[in-house]
Amino acid sequence: MFYPENFHVTAPGDLEIVISRDFDAPRQLVFDAFTKPELVRRWLLGPDGWTMPVCEIDLKTGGAYRYVWRREATGEQMGMGGVFREVAAPERLIATEKFDQSWYPGEAVNTTGFAERGSITGVTIAVLYESKEARDTARRSGMEHGMAAGFDRLEALLAGRP
Template sequence: MSGASKITVATDGEQHLTLVRRFAAPPAFVYRAHVEPELMQRWMTGPEGWTMTECRIDARAGGSMYCAWAHPEEGGFHLTAEFVAVEPNQRIEHVERMHLPDPTPDNHIVTTFETEGDGTLLTVRMTLPDAEARQAMLDFGAVEGMEVSYARLERIAEAGT
């Protein structure tokens, strides 16, 4: 897909981790996909095999968010968040934590949507969690990463036929 890019991830000092990703659609579309529950449920589905079963978003300063994921065998977990500041189509600042079911430490996240050509430059700057939370993310992400690789293989296989 032209205009899209692979994600880049960089540490920003000891405190922050920044993800950057380009999308081949204007900021208004990418923003909507982050604040409209029915759209969120179509892409923020978690690891392969999981679905987002519930999503409630009140995207305004002081508003809250609740998302729940489920897997047929592995059970489920959910996320709660509060919005700190929201500038439609431009910037979202929120604090979130996952409940696994014990809550992970709060993660303060600033998401910006910038016009770049006819697409969007998405930047997600998050506060680095502590060592324990990082280990949890690492365990979670390592499993997912493996499954993602399989999914990618399938796509490559399909494209080759």
């Protein structure tokens, strides 16, 4: 069994979030898993309880993609999509991305790199906000979108309360 050690989520700059992870699979396979709808909808789901009823990917420069997630317990839905700016299979994808609940102005740009290291494929996802304003707006409204409850719990934990 392969247990990847290096899963990183960092905020290296003012406008960027970078996520990286190694996978024990050939690059082409990993690239496919990121770009073929029938594969993407099987894993890009976040925590348990969500499905992906819509997953459309027109994999070419200028092509659009669209994802819709659904929380089965509540029926709550959430969609996002964008346009590919660059498709360099199987090395790199650059795409805009924007959530339907556009609580921030402008789009973010997602650059996903696939690096081959022997039998391992290293994936790096960098999400770059268009502007500081976009990111800050996203941040502020993030709070309103349901983090308050989480913070309450966290604060209780930090304060040593049950």
